[in-house]
Each structure stands twice: as structure tokens, then as C-alpha cells.
Amino acid sequence: MDAFRQLKSFYWSERKWFILSILTLILATALGLVYPNLLRYLIDDVIKQKNFELVPVLSLVLFGVIAIKALIQFIQGYSGAIFGLNTAFNLRNKLYNKLQTLSFQYYDTARTGELMSRLTADLEAVRMFLAFGFAQILNIVLMVTLGMAMMLSIDWVLTLITMITIPFLVMTALSFEKKVHPSFRNVRQALSMLTTAVQENIMGVRTVKSFAGEDNETKKFAERNDGFRSKNIQTAGIWSKYFPVMELIANLSVVILLAAGGYRVIQEHITIGEFVAFFSLIWFIIGPMWGLGYHINNYANCKASAERIIGLLNEHVNVQDVENPIVLSKDTIKGHVRFEDVTFSYRDSEPSVHHINIDAPAGSVIGILGGTGSGKSTLISLLMRAYNVNEGKITLDGVNIRNYQLQSLRREIATVFQETFLFSSTIRNNIAYGAKNVTMDEIIKAAKLAQAHDFIMELPLGYDTIVGERGLGLSGGQKQRIAIARALVINPHILLLDDATSAVDMETEHEIQSGFRELMKGRTTFIIAHRISSLRNADEIIVLDKGRIVQRGKHEELIQQEGPYLTTYNIQYADRPKQSELDSVPTAGKGGSR
Ligand SMILES: Nc1ncnc2c1ncn2[C@@H]1O[C@H](COP(=O)(O)OP(=O)(O)OP(=O)(O)O)[C@@H](O)[C@H]1O
Numbered sequence: 001m002d003a004f005r006q007l008k009s010f011y012w013s014e015r016k017w018f019i020l021s022i023l024t025l026i027l028a029t030a031l032g033l034v035y036p037n038l039l040r041y042l043i044d045d046v047i048k049q050k051n052f053e054l055v056p057v058l059s060l061v062l063f064g065v066i067a068i069k070a071l072i073q074f075i076q077g078y079s080g081a082i083f084g085l086n087t088a089f090n091l092r093n094k095l096y097n098k099l100q101t102l103s104f105q106y107y108d109t110a111r112t113g114e115l116m117s118r119l120t121a122d123l124e125a126v127r128m129f130l131a132f133g134f135a136q137i138l139n140i141v142l143m144v145t146l147g148m149a150m151m152l153s154i155d156w157v158l159t160l161i162t163m164i165t166i167p168f169l170v171m172t173a174l175s176f177e178k179k180v181h182p183s184f185r186n187v188r189q190a191l192s193m194l195t196t197a198v199q200e201n202i203m204g205v206r207t208v209k210s211f212a213g214e215d216n217e218t219k220k221f222a223e224r225n226d227g228f229r230s231k232n233i234q235t236a237g238i239w240s241k242y243f244p245v246m247e248l249i250a251n252l253s254v255v256i257l258l259a260a261g262g263y264r265v266i267q268e269h270i271t272i273g274e275f276v277a278f279f280s281l282i283w284f285i286i287g288p289m290w291g292l293g294y295h296i297n298n299y300a301n302c303k304a305s306a307e308r309i310i311g312l313l314n315e316h317v318n319v320q321d322v323e324n325p326i327v328l329s330k331d332t333i334k335g336h337v338r339f340e341d342v343t344f345s346y347r348d349s350e351p352s353v354h355h356i357n358i359d360a361p362a363g364s365v366i367g368i369l370g371g372t373g374s375g376k377s378t379l380i381s382l383l384m385r386a387y388n389v390n391e392g393k394i395t396l397d398g399v400n401i402r403n404y405q406l407q408s409l410r411r412e413i414a415t416v417f418q419e420t421f422l423f424s425s426t427i428r429n430n431i432a433y434g435a436k437n438v439t440m441d442e443i444i445k446a447a448k449l450a451q452a453h454d455f456i457m458e459l460p461l462g463y464d465t466i467v468g469e470r471g472l473g474l475s476g477g478q479k480q481r482i483a484i485a486r487a488l489v490i491n492p493h494i495l496l497l498d499d500a501t502s503a504v505d506m507e508t509e510h511e512i513q514s515g516f517r518e519l520m521k522g523r524t525t526f527i528i529a530h531r532i533s534s535l536r537n538a539d540e541i542i543v544l545d546k547g548r549i550v551q552r553g554k555h556e557e558l559i560q561q562e563g564p565y566l567t568t569y570n571i572q573y574a575d576r577p578k579q580s581e582l583d584s585v586p587t588a589g590k591g592g593s594r
Pocket residue numbers: 108346347352370371372373374375376377378379418
């Protein structure tokens with residue numbers, strides 16, 4: 001119960017529903033005992049004594065009991081359901097909030113499917129247990145105790161004789177559950193493999209079709225479908241094997257009762273009425289035994305689900321606010337960024353960036369160039385405090401970024417990531433995502449600067465066009481331009497562009513950049529790009545190799561030095577004479593712009 005104790009804060013506020021559901025449950029179970037007693041009374045005191053005038057009264061009493069029990073059962077089911085639903089509601093909100101606060105570090109290794117099952121299957125398991133499972137276990141205890149007490153009070157000898165088969169029934173029920181449980185798990189796994197196949201096929205439909213993989217996919221699906229069917233057949237086999245056995249044992253109790261009870265009546269140890277009451281009481285014991293294994297397993301599953309939920313709620317948040325953080329505001333921020341001897345490694349591995357020093361005065365543009373895996377994106381992630389640096393510090397206007405309130409820091413930084421993510425919503429909403437109370441004029445202005453306005457207007461619904469899941473239906477370049485507009489619309493003091501124009505052609509890139517130049521006046525910008533043309537106007541270009549700065553300076557300085565920058569330049573401008581050749585020909589102009 002420890003797991004459920006830890007979840008107390010989520011259900012304690014709903015305890016009135018819980019108490020109501022438990023009280024009504026006790027009442028309904030106790031009312032259930034009225035039937036056997038009425039039967040006994042009917043036979044012994046009415047029929048045998050020929051007091052037939054009591055029959056209508058008894059019928060009315062029975063009707064009253066049934067009606068009251070039905071009403072109580074309704075209140076019990078309703079209050080239990082509300083208790084479970086409200087607790088799940090509180091828990092779901094808390095879990096979702098937790099997901100928002102977890103750092104990038106967590107998401108680096110987290111698996112989407114697992115997280116989704118925390119929020120759905122695990123939460124549902126806890127809800128069902130709180131709403132019904134707990135009540136059912138309590139109901140079993142109540143029914144067995146009350147039923148047994150009543151049977152013992154009628155005839156303890158007959159009770160013991162009748163109960164001979166109960167241990168066998170319990171054993172069979174537990175063994176059934178032991179077998180059927182893993183079998184159900186296999187069915188669930190097979191189903192999840194089946195849905196994964198469908199999901200991957202839909203998401204990767206382009207790849208499947210372009211590699212003519214339809215036949216393979218059909219074969220894969222057929223195999224998984226077959227797996228799903230055979231696991232279901234296995235489970236059905238267990239059910240059909242065990243149920244007749246359980247039925248047999250349960251009915252054996254009844255046969256024993258019939259024989260032993262009949263004998264006790266003949267011996268006049270009990271009356272016929274008591275004998276009949278016994279018959280209906282025996283189901284008070286057998287009924288719950290039937291589902292005992294299921295409820296025990298249900299509890300174990302629920303506990304495991306609750307533990308997984310608690311695990312997520314207790315997950316450590318790596319990047320947090322310090323005590324009394326400084327709240328950045330648009331009016332006070334200037335935008336002077338400094339990396340001071342920054343070293344960072346993602347895990348305990350070799351650092352991804354080593355001893356980085358960068359001084360980016362407010363409004364300057366820093367270009368970053370380097371091979372793949374050289375640490376460019378890492379620098380940008382550190383600046384938006386996706387991770388905390390291991391050594392050194394990053395300052396904004398002279399203050400370590402750790403001392404700023406995280407949300408206010410990120411509100412002043414707009415990032416356009418390498419991979420564009422668009423929400424399944426309208427283009428207008430996608431552009432306005434990070435901005436509060438943004439006007440349509442501002443959205444259009446940002447879209448124009450990002451060279452997105454024209455193609456948006458060509459779409460049938462313009463800015464109201466819904467972009468499909470992950471932006472399907474738009475080209476890579478169009479998605480990037482929407483992402484750039486999204487960054488521009490928040491009017492950031494610091495702009496981080498991580499290969500943001502890789503998917504647009506050079507012509508469009510140039511146009512976007514001229515837009516940037518106008519908009520970036522007074523804003524600090526870090527541009528990661530593979531094209532020299534994107535970086536050549538930067539105030540400083542940093543060249544990275546294996547996490548270290550190997551060259552730095554302005555474009556004009558860097559093309560005068562031997563090094564990776566000049567090599568990249570020469571490759572990209574291969575159709576032009578090499579820089580060294582240009583230098584040796586005094587009449588030739590220096591390196592064409594694009
Ligand atoms: N989330 C992460 N977890 C662990 N290691 C990472 C993570 N992100 C990057 N790395 C590692 O850090 C190093 C630098 O990666 P980074 O993404 O900064 O390179 P990059 O220069 O931006 O590369 P690219 O041009 O391919 O995007 C690489 O060795 C990479 O494997």
C-alpha cells in the first residue's frame with residue numbers, strides 16, 4: 001500500500017466520495033443478507049405455519065429491500081466512480097505539468113511510447129482500482145465474513161462440511177489467474193506490435209512506397225496479425241480449460257450441501273427454511289472466490305502502475321530555477337552574451353564542447369561553422385539553458401544565465417531548430433505559438449520577413465490552412481520558413497538559428513537573410529550554417545572542430561588563412577578560382593557573394 005500512500009495528496013481531497021462509496025458498499029452487502037433470512041422466514045414461519053396472510057407483507061418487504069439496495073448500489077457505484085475520476089484528473093494534470101518541467105536531459109533518453117503509457121494505461125489502471133478494484137476486494141472480505149458468520153450461526157457442522165471444496169476452488173482460481181495473466185500480457189504485447197506496424201507504416205508511408213516496400217510491410221503485418229490471433233487462441237484455451245473445472249468444484253459444494261444439508265434436516269438439526277437459506281448463502285462465499293485471483297492480480301498490476309507514476313512524478317529536474325531568480329523583461333535586457341571557458345558533456349562521456357570563449361555584444365551576429373558532431377547545436381542548447389554547463393559560465397548582460405528565471409530567459413530567446421516541428425493546427429496558430437496577444441498584422445509581418453507570406457497566400461485557406469501532423473503537406477523549406485516566422489513574431493532579443501535555412505534554396509535563403517538583417521538590428525544572433533553565404537556577414541565566425549574553437553574572425557580574415565574555413569569556402573565556391581589564386585591576381589575581385 002506504500003505506493004498508494006504516496007499518492008495520498010491526489011485522492012485525499014476526494015475522501016468524502018471514498019467514504020460514501022465504502023459506507024454504501026457495506027450497507028449493500030449487509031442488505032444482501034436479508035434475502036436468505038427472508039427465505040428462511042417464508043418457509044419456516046409462513047408456509048409451514050400456514051400464515052399465508054403474511055405473504056403480501058413479505059413480498060412488499062422484499063420489494064422494499066430490493067429497491068433500497070438498488071438505490072444504495074447506484075450511490076456506491078457513482079461515488080466510487082467520481083472518486084476514481086477526480087483522483088485521476090488531479091494525477092493527470094500533475095503528470096502533464098511534470099512533463100513540462102522535465103529537462104531536455106530527460107527527454108534525450110525517454111521513450112515516447114513509455115511516457116504515453118504512463119499517462120494513459122498506468123493512470124487508467126490506478127483509476128480503475130480506486131474506483132472499483134478496492135471496493136471489490138472489500139466486498140469479497142465483507143461477503144465472505146458476513147456470509148460465513150451467518151452460516152456458522154445457523155449450523156457450524158454443515159458450514160464446515162460445505163466448505164471442504166472451498167480451498168480447491170481458491171487454488172484453481174489462483175492457478176487460473178497465474179496462467180491467464182501472462183497470456184493476457186502476451187495478447188497485449190501482440191496487439192501493441194500490431195499497432196506499431198500500422199503506425200510505422202502510416203508515418204513512414206513515403207519511405208515504404210519509395211522503396212517499393214508494400215509487399216514486405218504486408219508480410220510483416222500478416223505475421224504480426226497471426227501472432228495476435230494465436231495469442232488470443234492460447235488465452236481462449238486457458239479460459240475454456242479452467243472454467244468448467246471451477247464450475248465443477250463450485251457445484252460440488254452445492255451437491256455436498258444438498259446431501260449433508262438434507263441429512264441434517266432429516267436429523268432435525270436444522271429446519272427446511274435454514275437449509276434453503278444455506279443454499280443462497282453458499283453463493284456469498286463461492287461467488288467472490290471465483291474472482292479472487294483476478295482481484296489479487298489487479299491489485300498487483302495497479303501497484304506497479306502507481307509505482308511507475310510515482311517514479312515519473314519524482315523524476316529529478318536537472319535544469320531548475322535558483323532561489324529568488326532574476327526575472328528578465330524586455331525593457332531591461334540588452335542582449336550581451338558571453339561564453340566564459342565553457343565545457344560541457346552530455347553524460348559522463350568525453351565533453352562535447354571544450355573551453356569555449358565567445359563574446360557576443362548586444363546586437364552582434366555570431367556565425368558558427370563546423371563539421372557534423374563538432375558541437376554547434378550544443379552551444380546553442382547551452383545558451384537557452386537546455387542543459388547546465390559543467391565548467392565555466394554563460395552570462396547574459398554580465399549575469400550568469402543560471403540566475404535568471406528559466407521561463408523569462410527562454411521568452412527572450414527564440415530558437416529555430418534544425419528539425420522543424422509544426423503543430424497540427426492552422427499556419428496562423430503555428431506562427432503565433434510563442435507570442436501572447438499577437439495581431440494578424442504582426443503575424444503577416446513576420447511571415448513576410450521569413451519569406452513565407454507568398455506561399456501561404458497561395459494556399460486555399462491562407463493563414464487558416466491546417467497543417468497536417470508534423471507539417472505534412474508542406475515542403476521542408478516551407479516548414480522552415482514558418483518556423484522562422486514563429487521565431488520572429490515574438491520579437492526576441494536573442495535569436496538562435498540552428499541550420500534554420502538548410503532546406504531552402506540559396507535564393508530564398510538570401511532573401512530571408514536580408515529580412516533578418518533588417519529585423520536583427522539591436523538583437524544578438526547566433527547562426528549555425530553550413531553555407532558560407534549565410535555566415536559571411538557575421539560580426540564573428542567561430543569554426544568548431546571536435547568541440548573546440550579552431551578558428552575565429554570575420555569572413556574576410558578567415559579566407560586569408562589556411563584552415564577549415566578556407567577549405568569549406570573553396571569547396572562551396574569550387575567553380576570560382578581559389579582564394580589564393582584570386583589573391584595572386586590583382587585585377588580579380590574578391591570572392592563572389594553567392
Ligand atoms: N542529446 C544528446 N545526448 C548525448 N550526446 C549528444 C546529444 N546531442 C549531441 N550529442 C553529442 O555531442 C556531440 C556534438 O553534437 P552537436 O549536435 O552539438 O553537433 P553539431 O555540430 O550540431 O552536429 P550537426 O551539424 O550534425 O547537427 C556529438 O558527438 C553528439 O553525438
